[in-house]
Amino acid sequence: MMIPTVKLNNGVEMPQLGYGVFQVPNDETAAAVTQALDAGYRSIDTAAAYQNEAGVGQALAASGIDRGDLFITTKLWNADQGYDSTLKAFDTSLSSLGLEYVDLYLIHWPTPARDLYADSWRALEKLYADGRVRAIGVSNFQPDHLDRLSGITPAVNQVELHPYLQQNAVRTYGRDFGIRTEAWSPLAKGGALLSEPVIETLAKEYDRTPAQIVLRWHLQLGNIVIPKSVTPSRIRENLDVFGFTLTDDAITAINTLERAERTGPDPDTFNAA
Template structure:
């Protein structure tokens, strides 16, 4: 547990808070305030990416927090244009400098970009960063089973995490089963489908019964599935509310009702086609 947030043990023994704070689409100048509010609320896991353009804003908030580095879990991601072994190492150095850190806890290849066919070579660079102790865990984002299988076939390092679009409208059952089989943790981005699932009658009915918001019901669903989840908000009240999901439990019937709402709803690009 980190505060009241449970942790998930990754396949290399490193523990990640199961609920973290994402900063996708938050401008750099607003990021420091948002991350500071999240740290104050009790979040200890912060998820950024080179392409978000706000690593420096995250770094400022981490530095200003006064929290010990070992209490924080920081994730960033390698952008597509920087794939390839040597380019990855350079891009990692740039991210680290912006964050003002000497290591990150989790480094992810942001997209497989299969048409460019560089992700296996890129993964070798992450192996080196892990071996050198500059990243505590190496993972990927938006990888499909075929992309993961290629890494498993060409490397001894199994990704610790695959961060993918996942929410009640897009439940990724086949991919989650592959993760379970190979010891890869499932992390959900866009866990609320950018709000698109919050009016689903199955979800609003549970919210009414439990006295929780639809967003809290969906986050609770993720947690009970075992997903790691990184909701984002810049509103302090919502930042706190998203963390307030550990005092109630969904029933088996609730979980089944939400399972039935899966409808192949993608809010982001298709990983097989995004290059």
């Protein structure tokens, strides 16, 4: 299966649909990533904070897949922000992954109380200039956080995004400045979204699962998505979203579900170490 790619603002091509490993225990990560790679995923999203970079690296090493065919993302954790500590943290992540470079490196949260993300961004720019990362970006940044970054424009902003939290301001900012928006928790948490009558009705109409309907909505909006599952059937199901197209009316119906409802932390107040 050929997964479509999106072109980042530096010309790098990134798969529009990838596999996330948030909350997957490290000792289960290699098996989960192997399942994803076998299903056809080539973009894998991890982070230092997930404590499973080593498991991702094990699966990549055992896969036999050419490194050039993979797209690997990891992230800088909050406690490691600052110029020098960012460079050190990146070295640790790279070693854990067993790679010579990563495709995308993100600042995980702005943690505004620290006021260090601008310094961390300068470190990411150095990593990019040195060829150790193919693209750099941020995660959970709001427009006012992005306004404080100078130099290289982030290639990606990864944020919580689903029909209950559509992040219109973030997505508009991204379009205006050439920053691709990537959705974490694209299906929301807790399962309520997938039992929404609007979603269930569309699932019956298109003979698809509710999750496939929501993922297709993301793709047609232009979002990059990284659904996570450790269930082999759902790993495959989440990838099977390219054989149908939602109508404009279906997209509009899903858009009406906006609640400005977060299931994760608020980037303006989250400052955890």
